[in-house]
Amino acid sequence: MKESLATIIDQLKLGDKKALDTLFYLYNKRIYHFGLSYFHNKEESEEIVQEVFLKLWFNRKSINRDGAFESYIFTIAKNTILNSLKKKIHHKAYQEYRLHVADITSNSTEDDVIYHDFEKLYEIALQVLPKKRKEIFILSRMEGLSYQQIAEKLGISVKTVETQMQLALKHFRGVLKSNTDLIVSASLFFLAAS
Missing domain, CATH: 1.10.10.10 (Winged helix-like DNA-binding domain superfamily/Winged helix DNA-binding domain)
Incomplete structure (x- = not known):
């Protein structure tokens, strides 16, 4: 499996979308459940999966084929989840600002x-x-x-x-x-x- 994974990564780095499909097949369910453990929401977890594989595609040339790919893709997933959570916090803070401060100025x-x-x-x-x-x-x-x-x-x-x-x-x-x-x-x- 390790040898074939290295081959898939080489193909991905060359821009082969079938290689991306193969990696999606191998990892999408695990990333989905990883997202679900943070969001407890099906739609948000599905969005995380899509974003992770988009980032994987756009950053494919920088992937180290000799590195631990699983660690790499789950780092992308973790950072994507944390980013999403930060945005939610900022959005929530802005909404609270509007509720409390905006009412004063109406x-x-x-x-x-x-x-x-x-x-x-x-x-x-x-x-x-x-x-x-x-x-x-x-x-x-x-x-x-x-x-x-x-x-x-x-x-x-x-x-x-x-x-x-x-x-x-x-x-x-x-x-x-x-x-x-x-x-x-x-x-x-x-x-x-x-």
Whole structure:
């Protein structure tokens, strides 16, 4: 099985979708049950399975055929689950903010505008990062990889990952600080209009 798994991984790395189908057949039920142990929800667990195999496909060239593939795919699953849970927490926090704070101003339009302004700022700030720094940031903040895992995945030192993350976070703070006035102005406009 180990030899044939290495062959399947080689085929996957070359872009063979049948190899992806084979891996899906081998691992999808276990990943589904892994997701189910966190979410206790069929639909969310199915989404996790789909996302894991999408990530596997898009990152196929970086798979180490000599490494422990099962450990690799379950690390993707774990990080995908944790990412999903983080998003749920952020969404829940935002909804609670709207319930408690937005009621004071009675202006959900203002909240929506501010929230979307922050989202746009974040996207713009992310897009202008240098390519490698952006990749490191995404692997850390969006895929939930540790600095050590990122260093191994990209073939760089942990110190380089730390430095690039510090620079990325400094960049985001700078963008946020320089655009705070714009967001506050929008907020005041909506308060004055209400």
